[in-house]
Amino acid sequence: MRAAPGDGGRSARPGSRLLLGATAALVVLLGSIASIAQVEGPPPQACDKPTRSLSLFAEQLGPKRFGYGLTPSTASIPGPTLEMLEGECLAVTLVNETDRRLSMHAHGVDYTVASDGTPMNHGCVAPGHARTYVFAAHAPTTRPDGSLEPGSAGYWHYHDHCMGGSHGTEGIRSGLFGAFIVRRPGDPVPDVPTFVVTMGPGMTIDLLKAPDTPVFEAAQGQRVEFEVIGYGDLFHTFHLHGHRWVDDRTGLPSGPDDPTPVIDNRTVGPADSFGFQVIAGEGVGPGAWMYHCHVQGHADAGMSGIFLVTTPNGQVTPAAAAALRRWRESEPHDHRM
Amino acid sequence: MRAAPGDGGRSARPGSRLLLGATAALVVLLGSIASIAQVEGPPPQACDKPTRSLSLFAEQLGPKRFGYGLTPSTASIPGPTLEMLEGECLAVTLVNETDRRLSMHAHGVDYTVASDGTPMNHGCVAPGHARTYVFAAHAPTTRPDGSLEPGSAGYWHYHDHCMGGSHGTEGIRSGLFGAFIVRRPGDPVPDVPTFVVTMGPGMTIDLLKAPDTPVFEAAQGQRVEFEVIGYGDLFHTFHLHGHRWVDDRTGLPSGPDDPTPVIDNRTVGPADSFGFQVIAGEGVGPGAWMYHCHVQGHADAGMSGIFLVTTPNGQVTPAAAAALRRWRESEPHDHRM
């Protein structure tokens, strides 16, 4: 059984590459997972004892394409959406089935330097190794001095911080990222899985270009949730047709006189993230509603997708079907007329 | 009388161009307007019956320059500022007097796919044709499940979504955009027409460079309103000298302890928009106050203009007149010393 080294990156050399098949990997991993608690230092201060745990398998998906998955051979881009409730303590064991050094760095949640996921804090995982990161989500708290510590709830994300340099630039460029949502008890939850829109790296959505970008589907009246995350070197703006949201923590108004702006377009810089819930087709009906980067050159280069709102009983209207067809035919670049 | 086709773009060919004089256009338009209700499909769900209607005339203003106007031959860049109150339903008949396919896509308000203004939803208007879009503005509403739907009030905008591709990139680049303000009953209104600052496309303000950019004038003590909108491929920052605003829906504080940031500089990405009201010269007096993009290279390239605050009785102070003169002489690029 091989231990998870403190700094996988430093000791790893190209020669140490292990070409693991799925079965072999699993065996190695189970071993690695079991050993984590002993290998790591003192329990992270962020939380004493994980209340929940999961594994994240990093795999190569193709040339210059890597992804995370919850089980072996299910890696995707973006990776699985992780969720926590404020008050939880989550242990995530990252299993590196690739031949590259990589890690997981989380935004928003609490973690000690041991779970920072950076080369400088010895947070990388060498090829064929595993490592457990521990993340805490805390409720808003009153400090001894009477001031308030804000809670962890938010539309956060996680990504590699090791591949190709100190900042994980190559890992991010290759697909090693995903949404990480922390909810406050009582927050409304969506009726369908969260729609994750990663803008960038480059002029892509989830590393794809239209018409291969996601078509998110919901029935009119369903509560749906978007999370938008930026990556890479470019700045984008996220625009959704026919729907708007409040520019706050949840996208929902805190009352009828809430002075927060209601928006349908937002600047998204690298590693910025936000989320919101809307009622599909509320006040506007079913149809194929475009979401896209509103940087014109980016939209024209393929940064658009579709939010497909069906009738309440789940039927795609003929107009929506036709619109979807036209979108697929015209993207990524329609310069007719 | 020619009907407004469902998809003007698909059937339109360069050969169908109609060179309409102002008079001819008006005749055609009145006819088109009358026919709209029959040609369109079922009433849009966004609102059953328009409470108000207006026409928007798209015209070519020069080489690569197009604009919208409320009457024939009055098109401008930006187009006319449209205003609604929450609770209103507005029908806008877009009359295309150009020889290019184009549309109107609105941000923020409610509309069905029939009023989406996109090629994919058959929302374009062929040259010489007209089409009516219907927009609703709704008040904050409590849903049956007890959650709140935010209201439509906001500093929104509208723009072409058809010319030169699926995203209207050429239309936007040519001037087909304008402000679209939705007010909540009770919102304060400015004493003078809203100052609309469109940043971009390119390094322009309202497609102009200093010193040809707008000089907005108000008397000290007047309540004035700015709306700032981004377009194109570049990101900008809007800065106003001598005045600040609250970064919320109205630019006004909701109370003395409002924790929202007060700002005088804001990032503006493509299709981002915001607005605010200030009292001209409040606490700082009359003068020529610069507004500009704070991206240094953009400011130096001509992205600046003047907010000219006169004395309360409307006189331009000698200092302001001299400053205005110096600004005009030195822009767009003063590299002396």
Add this chain to the structure above:
Amino acid sequence: MRAAPGDGGRSARPGSRLLLGATAALVVLLGSIASIAQVEGPPPQACDKPTRSLSLFAEQLGPKRFGYGLTPSTASIPGPTLEMLEGECLAVTLVNETDRRLSMHAHGVDYTVASDGTPMNHGCVAPGHARTYVFAAHAPTTRPDGSLEPGSAGYWHYHDHCMGGSHGTEGIRSGLFGAFIVRRPGDPVPDVPTFVVTMGPGMTIDLLKAPDTPVFEAAQGQRVEFEVIGYGDLFHTFHLHGHRWVDDRTGLPSGPDDPTPVIDNRTVGPADSFGFQVIAGEGVGPGAWMYHCHVQGHADAGMSGIFLVTTPNGQVTPAAAAALRRWRESEPHDHRM
């Protein structure tokens, strides 16, 4: 005794350059300061009588490097952090010890056109001259019409607006900028001096690249304050590891149900600024926590620094010392593996 001319820039020619030694400068300055009140026009409306005053000495620090300092020969990049309380009126005498025309333009506070610091408003200071700018910070106020004027409290900044053109582009590029914090009475104050992070011009932090960028140090449990300011032509995102803040005026929640987003990453455009307070290592412990621009290419080019949290009694943990060493060795570009 030489008077401070109304427009130093116009009358200044390269021939007027004065090479002042520190002693000579001080003599000239004291004279200049004394003369300011007579030379300037009517008292600025922003406030009748300064309640406090200070001098700011502009000096050349090297080729293409200039800075501001509170005393002669102490200029730095960024310049000294200025602080005001709402209700104060501050007179800042800018003493130009360089051979270039320059100024001070402040964001956020109140000032008349005489203190605008722009060429167009005759606000530049010629080489060897001095000039006093007057700034007011006001509390939230109820206007005669019942509406509210927001207060001046905020994380603002100041910078040159004259060197190299109408917008001070060369002065900003060379280091003529600093933080300007206005507090509301009752606002909590940090336990250590504010950490100022200027992002840009270019791909720099405080005009430096890692590993020469600031290492900010605090003991676990101390209340620390960051102010982040953007400059130049590029857009950045500021990310801090292990700590988050509320995206409002102070970075602190206004209550346990505050709906404002909690963030650890924010877009920073040129002249955007924001600040926040956090408790060092709260819930995460001591360590070397990276802060960096999350634009990947910018981070890789050196836009990162360290927030070094020691133990409560001020000791750097071995892990933090090692991490700091690794960061110094690997920056600005670690492409190993």
